[in-house]
Amino acid sequence: MSTMLAKLKFVTATKPSTYSAAPTNETRRAKLVSAIKEQINLINGEINGKPCITQVTKKDKAGVVTTSDKKIKKWYWPDPVTGAVLSEIHYGSTTLKLDGDKSAFKVASLAAMVNSLNLVLTAVEAGEIDTLIAAAAIKRSKKAK
DSSP, X not given: XXXXXXXXXXOOOOXXXXXXXXXXXXXXXXXXXXXXXXHHHHXXXXXXXXXXXXXXXXXXXXXXEEEEEEOOOOSEEEOTTTOOEEEEEEETTXXXXXXXXXXXXXXXXXXXXXXXXXXXXXXXXXXXXXXXXXXXXHHHHHHXX
C-alpha cells in the first residue's frame, strides 16, 4: 500500500440500496390516493360538462418522449332503478371490500359521490385501509406470476 493511502482506515462495507423493490404502505397509499383523485376529477368533469383528460408522458428505449391521453376507467355508475350513483374503490384491477363482503357504496348524486370519495380519500391517507391495500397488492402480484 502506498504511504498516502496508509493514512486512511479501510473497512469492508457495502452501500445500502436506496431503491426498495417491495413497495411500502406509503407507496401503495399514494397510488390509491392518486387514483381516487382521478375519479373525483372525472366526476367534476361530468358535473361541469368538461371532460377530464389525463395525459401520460412516456420515454422509450431510444429516448423519444411521447405524450398520450390516458384512458381512465370509471369506478362509478348510475343505478337504473333509483337513479342513485354507486361506486367501488379499486386498487389496480382488484375491487376493495371496504365493509366486510360489500364493495360498493351508494349516494344520491354525482355531487354527493365527490363528497364520499373525499371521505374515502381521507381514510386512505390516514392509513385506515392499509391491510386491504396490502392484501390487494399480494393478490395482484400472485396474478402476475
